[in-house]
Amino acid sequence: MQDIISTIRNSLDQLKSAEKRVADCVLREPREIIKYTITELAEKSETSEPTVVRFCRKMGLKGYMELRVNLARALPSSPYIHETVSDHDTPFRILDKIISADLKTLRDTMNKLDANVFEEVVNTLTNAKRIEFYGVGGSGIVAMDAHHKFFRLAIPCIGLVDPHMQAMSAALLVPGCVTVAISVTGSTKDIIESVTIAKDTGATVIGITGRSESPLARLCDFHLSVHSQEAAVWLAPMSSRIAQVALLDVLFVAVATKRFAGSKEKLEKVKKSLIDKRY
Numbered sequence: 496m497q498d499i500i501s502t503i504r505n506s507l508d509q510l511k512s513a514e515k516r517v518a519d520c521v522l523r524e525p526r527e528i529i530k531y532t533i534t535e536l537a538e539k540s541e542t543s544e545p546t547v548v549r550f551c552r553k554m555g556l557k558g559y560m561e562l563r564v565n566l567a568r569a570l571p572s573s574p575y576i577h578e579t580v581s582d583h584d585t586p587f588r589i590l591d592k593i594i595s596a597d598l599k600t601l602r603d604t605m606n607k608l609d610a611n612v613f614e615e616v617v618n619t620l621t622n623a624k625r626i627e628f629y630g631v632g633g634s635g636i637v638a639m640d641a642h643h644k645f646f647r648l649a650i651p652c653i654g655l656v657d658p659h660m661q662a663m664s665a666a667l668l669v670p671g672c673v674t675v676a677i678s679v680t681g682s683t684k685d686i687i688e689s690v691t692i693a694k695d696t697g698a699t700v701i702g703i704t705g706r707s708e709s710p711l712a713r714l715c716d717f718h719l720s721v722h723s724q725e726a727a728v729w730l731a732p733m734s735s736r737i738a739q740v741a742l743l744d745v746l747f748v749a750v751a752t753k754r755f756a757g758s759k760e761k762l763e764k765v766k767k768s769l770i771d772k773r774y
Contacts, residue, residue, distance in 0.1 A: 499565035500525060502554055510553065516540040517550040525566050532680050533559040534709050544710070593733065600734035601741055603722035616701055616717045620645075620746060621753040623673040623699075626652040629661050629689050630677040637677050637703075637739045644747040648754060649761045658685035665689050670697035678702070679721070679735045681709025690714050703742055705735045 503518050510518055520540040521528050528536060536559070537544045551562045579592045620626060626645060630638030635656030642654030655661045665674065674693040678686045681704035690700050694714060702715035705722075712718045721738040751758040 498569035500569050513542045513546045514550045529563050529566050532706050596734045597737045600738045604738045607722050617749040621750050624671040626673045628654040628675045634677040641743045647765045648758050661689035665693040668696040668698040672698040674698050675701045679705040681706045681711035
């Protein structure tokens with residue numbers, strides 16, 4: 496069966512000018528495209544996200560993710576599982592490479608965060624009437640972990656991973672409520688739809704994504720970007736998920752510190768409630 500790169504080359508004459516610019520970008524830098532979000536490819540090719548989607552469908556693909564998967568399959572030594580790991584690495588070498596990648600992501604995230612924006616996010620969460628954490632897939636696990644932390648501060652909150660539940664709950668928010676939307680790509684349709692509903696109610700939206708230029712980032716009142724270079728297309732994001740969890744840990748501690756008088760009492764009650772659960 497013809498690989499995707501050959502398919503694109505053989506289809507150039509049938510493409511419109513904008514679609515051809517997308518094709519040229521893919522053919523010129525196929526390894527780099529595997530790392531790009533749809534937004535980044537649209538910017539790189541000076542087109543738009545709908546144009547990228549149309550291009551993918553003309554190639555017989557369902558969408559942009561399928562393009563990345565097919566590119567990875569077509570390239571020799573492509574980053575199927577992890578961009579730094581090779582088939583010849585020992586288990587301990589894999590450990591070293593993945594931990595090193597995680598540490599780099601954490602450092603890059605910390606160094607590139609805007610201190611003023613971060614302070615505003617902390618203040619917004621501290622004063623929130625209610626906090627809702629939204630995520631799907633791997634980011635849904637992060638959203639649930641955030642809920643597991645923040646409810647201990649007696650702030651009304653919930654983590655929602657089902658898009659229908661997100662939409663219904665978002666519709667009931669009011670000004671003063673906060674939605675924290677978590678998405679590595681910032682391009683997940685369900686999250687964007689849920690956030691749009693929350694915005695319409697007057698709720699404040701905080702985004703935690705892996706891309707500062709993404710559809711979700713453009714919708715947010717505040718945006719915190721996780722800086723990861725991972726490009727694996729088969730497995731769930733790794734380094735970026737670690738950074739997302741770390742960011743939410745910091746936000747939890749910062750909010751607890753701001754609300755120290757009440758937080759200390761609440762955290763002690765939670766701790767005491769678990770005494771009889773352990774030997």
